[in-house]
Amino acid sequence: MYDIIGDIHGHADELVELLTKLGYAESAGCFRHPTRQVIFCGDFIDRGPHIPDVVRVARAMVEEDAAQAVMGNHEFNALAYHTFDPDSPDTYLRPHNSQNRKQHHQTQEQFSAEDLLHALEWFRTLPAALELDGLRIVHACWNRAAINVINSSIDELGPYSADFLKLATQKQHPLFNAIECVMKGPELNLPEGMTVTDKEGNVRKRIRIRWFESPDQHTWATYSLPVKTNLPHTGVPQNAPAMPYADDEPPVFVGHYWLPETSPAPLKPNVACLDYSVAKHGMLCAYRFDGETSLSVNRFVTVDSRDRGDGS
Ligand SMILES: [Mn+2]
Structure with a gap:
C-alpha cells in the first residue's frame, strides 16, 4: 500500500528522517520499502535549505518505482518562471517581479543552472493528479473537469511545453483556471476592504477555502483553510467556488x-491535507494508507522541522 507525503x-x-521512520531504507541511491510505495503530493522546491537533495531523493524513488508524485504549484510556477513566451522571446511566462523572485530565490541559489534545467525536465513528467485503487492524490483540489482540461492540453500541446505554459499563464483561459483550481485550490474573494496576510507576508484579498465542503453551514472564519478566527463569524456567499466532495468518494489527499x-x-x-508547514517551523507529515475508506487520525506520521522554533 501507500505512504503519502x-x-x-x-x-x-x-524527508530522510520521515522515510526512515516509515521503514524505507536507501540502497543503490534509492529509498525503498519491501512492500510499500510513497506518493508525494508535490511542492518539493523553494524555501528550504536542501532543495537539490529533496529533488534527487524524490526523483530517484519515482524513477525506480519506489514512489509516485503529483506536481505542486511551486513546480508549475518554476516551469513558467524559466520559460520564455513563444510570441515574445524576451519575456518570461511567469514575471520575474520581486514577489516571484523571492518565492523562487532559494531554488535558484541552490541549483547550478544545469542541474536546475535537469530538475525542470523531471517536473514536466509529473501528473497533475493520481487516481489509484481506492485513493486520489492532487496538490490542492480534486476537480475532475479541471484535471481533464490539464490532461487533454498536455496531449495536445506537449507536457508543460512553451505553448502549454503560455495558455496556462493567460488569466481566465480555461487551462489557467484548471491549473489554478487543481494546483492552487479555489479561492474566495473577501468582502470589500478586507484583507489577510499570508505566511510569506503578502497581503491578500482572497482566502483559501474548504472547497470539499458546501459553504452553507460556514462563516468566513470556518470556511477559510486553515481556519482564521480573526475573519468575520458571518455566513459566506452561497456562490462561493465550492467543489463539495461526496462522502462516498474514495479518500483524497492534498498538500x-x-x-x-x-x-x-x-x-x-x-479528505486529508498533509502539509503541516515544515517550511515554517512545523512538521513534515505522511499518512500510512492501507485501503481504508474512512481515514484515521492514528495513521499520520510526522517529523518536526529541524528549524522549528528558531524564529528565522
Ligand atoms: Mn506548498
Whole structure:
C-alpha cells in the first residue's frame, strides 16, 4: 500500500528522517520499502535549505518505482518562471517581479543552472493528479473537469511545453483556471476592504477555502483553510467556488494548505491535507494508507522541522 507525503520545500533532512521512520531504507541511491510505495503530493522546491537533495531523493524513488508524485504549484510556477513566451522571446511566462523572485530565490541559489534545467525536465513528467485503487492524490483540489482540461492540453500541446505554459499563464483561459483550481485550490474573494496576510507576508484579498465542503453551514472564519478566527463569524456567499466532495468518494489527499496544527487529523473522513508547514517551523507529515475508506487520525506520521522554533 501507500505512504503519502505532503509538501517538503527543500527539507531533505526531515524527508530522510520521515522515510526512515516509515521503514524505507536507501540502497543503490534509492529509498525503498519491501512492500510499500510513497506518493508525494508535490511542492518539493523553494524555501528550504536542501532543495537539490529533496529533488534527487524524490526523483530517484519515482524513477525506480519506489514512489509516485503529483506536481505542486511551486513546480508549475518554476516551469513558467524559466520559460520564455513563444510570441515574445524576451519575456518570461511567469514575471520575474520581486514577489516571484523571492518565492523562487532559494531554488535558484541552490541549483547550478544545469542541474536546475535537469530538475525542470523531471517536473514536466509529473501528473497533475493520481487516481489509484481506492485513493486520489492532487496538490490542492480534486476537480475532475479541471484535471481533464490539464490532461487533454498536455496531449495536445506537449507536457508543460512553451505553448502549454503560455495558455496556462493567460488569466481566465480555461487551462489557467484548471491549473489554478487543481494546483492552487479555489479561492474566495473577501468582502470589500478586507484583507489577510499570508505566511510569506503578502497581503491578500482572497482566502483559501474548504472547497470539499458546501459553504452553507460556514462563516468566513470556518470556511477559510486553515481556519482564521480573526475573519468575520458571518455566513459566506452561497456562490462561493465550492467543489463539495461526496462522502462516498474514495479518500483524497492534498498538500498546499500550510496547516498550523500540531496534531494532524483528517479534514473530513475522506479528505486529508498533509502539509503541516515544515517550511515554517512545523512538521513534515505522511499518512500510512492501507485501503481504508474512512481515514484515521492514528495513521499520520510526522517529523518536526529541524528549524522549528528558531524564529528565522
Ligand atoms: Mn506548498
